[in-house]
Amino acid sequence: MAEPRHFDVVIIGAGIAGASLAVALSGNGLSIALVEAQELGARALPQGCGLSDFDPRVSALTPRSREFLQKLGAWDAIAAYRLCAYQHMTVWDAEGTGQIEFDRAEVGATELGHIVENRAIVHALLAQVSGASDIKVMSPAALQSCARLPSSQMSLELSGGECLQADLLVAADGALSRVREMMGFTCREWDYGHRAIVATVEVEHSHQETAWQRFLPSGPLALLPLPGAEGHHYCSIVWSLQEDKVDEVLALDDEAFCAELERVSEARLGAVLASSRRFAHPLRQRHAVDYVQPGVALVADAAHTIHPLAGQGINLGLQDVAVLAEEIAAGHRSGVGPGQLALLRRYQRRRKGENLMMMSAMDGFKRLFEQQSLPLRWLRNVGMRRIDTLVPVKRQLMRHAMGLR
Ligand SMILES: Cc1cc2nc3c(=O)[nH]c(=O)nc-3n(C[C@H](O)[C@H](O)[C@H](O)COP(=O)(O)OP(=O)(O)OC[C@H]3O[C@@H](n4cnc5c(N)ncnc54)[C@H](O)[C@@H]3O)c2cc1C
16 A cells, blocks of 8 residues: 655645635645645636626625735735725614714724635635645545544545645634544534525615624624626625524525515615525534644634624634744744644634634624613613714724724
């Protein structure tokens, strides 16, 4: 049998987290493998600007994430494809008159963030990967098994039978991480009993480069601005609903779905004229108790999944990637291998607190807006109106959400 191929770092999963980690590690004198279960052929991005040409999965990227993607050399391709900078955010409560407005001018920024299609981010990162001689891409190849050898190296078997060895195995394989499961990482998790419906919709009026979010007792609804075309105005929606309501809404025909969306969005953008196919994603909050073991590290959704209401998931994930890459590169320069526990623990220490804080805040918001009791609804509305007038508090909230320190 052939000797297993050895790499310094093997990354499982070439989503946004895995692909960005490979690029961030490249050029440091390490050998890297990027293993992806799906075919990663050079599929071109759709150039049309019709409803079904948009990826139904989009991310609201913070300025901090944009900076990181710029550093990786991927941002120019993302911007050249298409994105929508949003200058403003309107958040309102369905139960009363509470509303908060956030504007880029209040923090002296050129924008609050950018709405980008997920596949455009991955595409730009993979273009960087393909130009790197120190990254070996294996796709389609799924991780089948992994184990720690007595030498403390990691041994992996891929679908197709290929065996690899690695000093460090990185799980960037998403919320249902097989690495996390196979290596016995413990997670704290809770099911919200909600799913999020995502789709692209055409609306009557311009979105005014604003991210709109309405808190309903059934869950938040977000209308995120997308680039328009010749008088057509598009938004990407993320509509969280209780489990027992989702199938009902998914079963509506296009006309009834648009009418229902128009009703729950209070027609803030006028009529909802058309919708793409709808998809639903289960919403669970999950946080690994430890992100690392000797020779293994979890990043992004493999380490934590967060309610999408504030669009922070991959923004936190990209910061995990940035810090892990920084620690590995610094370790390599001083002769410390990437799988050493002390090095990995530094990564965990630097990331866990921030992730936990954001996850708790999002969970708190979600629960607060679900409350139906009259005194709480009153307090919530008064609170929102009050915060809207407190510029320093708003500025602080915005800076935090934008990833600015
Ligand atoms: C409805 C919704 C809206 C969201 N909106 C936002 C937002 O606005 N802003 C934001 O920051 N975040 C948002 N998020 C969160 C964000 O989408 C995730 O944090 C992000 O996609 C996670 O990226 P990832 O690379 O960690 O995992 P994934 O994107 O899940 O990628 C994992 C990759 O690993 C591969 N893989 C899995 N198992 C194996 C295996 N055994 N072998 C090989 N490969 C494997 C998969 O094929 C996949 O390509 C949203 C999430 C949801 C559900």
